[in-house]
Amino acid sequence: MFFFCSIWVNRLRSRVATPLVVALTVLLALTASAQQTERVEDPDVQRRMDTMNAAKAALVPLAQMMAGRIRFDRSIAADARKRLIRATRSIPGRFRRPHSDPLSRASPRIWADWDSFTARARTARSAAQGLNTQTLNGLRRTLPQLMQSCLGCHQSYRMPP
């Protein structure tokens, strides 16, 4: 009996562990932005950061639901999906002009590789559209792709602090 139980627990664990680890890693990566005491001077740089922070704010409850830290709520999830679509859709417009600021971590490669940058924004947008917010399982299946699209773009175009 114990044997069968432990097999079952292990199978359950391995099914849940991957999305859990992904969700927690991403949460950490996204919330680890340094506390800023100085202010961004360039308003266009501030606006693109606001867009990114809106994306993060929408992503956090979804990641928490996926990790089981808060209860799945279909209407909160659907609302977060809408906000993620809106934020990812506005990325190209927010970055079109190469504004810079001492506090910005945007890589100059964004404007050298503009087509690849906007392709990454499109990938994020379709991942946001593809989010399944009907069920917790649906969310678990579809959220990792969105998270990877955030982190993938950051790896290429957001400079380390």
Ligand code: HEC
């Ligand atoms: C197409 C590329 C791209 C995608 C996709 C992308 N980001 Fe970003 N993100 C950036 C860049 C570039 C910066 C740095 C902007 C700066 O410092 O001027 C950034 C910065 C941020 C910041 C820090 C903002 C600040 O106040 O300094 C957060 C938070 C963030 N992104 C969250 C997200 C989330 C969540 C997603 C996915 C839903 C996402 N990003 C998708 C390119 C992207």
